Amino acid sequence: MKSINLSRRGKTLTAVAVAAALAGIGGVATASPAHDLTAVTTAEGKFIKPHDLRVRNVTDVVEQTLTIKPGGDTGWHVHPGLVVLTVQKGTIVRRNADCTEEVFPQGTSFIKQGNVPLNGVNEGTEPIELHLTYLKPKGTPLRYEREAPRYCNFD
Template sequence: MKRIGLSGRSGFLAASAVAVVLAGVASVATASPAHDLTAVTTAEGRFVAPHDLKVRNVTDVVEQTLTIQPGGDTGWHIHPGLVVLTVQKGTIVRRNADCTEEVFPAGTSFIKQGSVPLNGVNEGSEPVELHLTYLKPKGTPLRYEREAPKYCDFD
């Protein structure tokens, strides 16, 4: 058997070319499709405006589905950390303690963060289904109850 040796720059280039080809083959060879896997998308929405998310001290993630019957509401509250909400069915009206209201129909997502209390209200004739992902500090509850503002006229 005759050995061929490459040295210097040509040896380096040849070895590099072989390494690139082998890396390409290895990455193709190690890829594999999922097997015995079921993925269910439970909600999908789009933010009404882009967000740059910044949260601190987040350790816990909790997911929850809320159903609010017609005429029902969440009660006045705030959240520690950040909550991403997606409206799967119906329309939710978010009443804020600064006396503003925001309307989010099915297919929209929004974020709740901060210390301004809110109350989510179903003013429609069908149940509202919300999917929530809470990002919160360790040991904190999902929400803190608050008094309804006395100076807003929502009715």
């Protein structure tokens, strides 16, 4: 039989590995399963681009489902704090006050943060269903109305 000379670090790592293996064999349970719980996923989406989220002074969380009929829109507005939106049905066109447009189809998510006004438009033939989660400072409304930019030509 060949003898193995382990350093102090090697002995420690070996002891940890053996302990972990024995814990698995022994069936030590560290989690508790849910009991009498129902979870319903109401919307699921993917960000087109990854986001790093940093929000300050958030105290309130509000969830909403919005339906926009064909030809309808959200009106020009901004949000205090941050809003995460997921497009459950349809395709929304986000018109920004810097005269750009972004298209978000079903199954995508996007974030609205900051003071650049926008208007969400349904240019399709079917209703759009959006799921929104607002993260906002205490006492602020969900949105502030804004004037449509006069220098953009969205038509």
